Amino acid sequence: MARIAVIGAGMGGLAFAAAMRNSRHDVIVYEQANELTELGAGISLWANGTRLFAEMGIASTVLRDGSGLFS
Secondary structure: OOEEEEEOOOOHHHHHHHHHHHOEEEEEOOOHHHHHOOOOOOOOOOOOHHHHHHHHHOHHHHHHHHOOOOO
């Protein structure tokens, strides 16, 4: 088990932290903002990107809460 520090709680940082935590690593996320808020921005993901959701164990949550995903 490794101890991992992630600098930045953006999409990439949080996805990486979640994947490493699911691999049983000790992860700490550092973020300068006092709170995390929605920006209102949209993203697009190709099939290889969405397959990672299943590996990370969050596919059902993304399908439930996402808009227009996997359609």
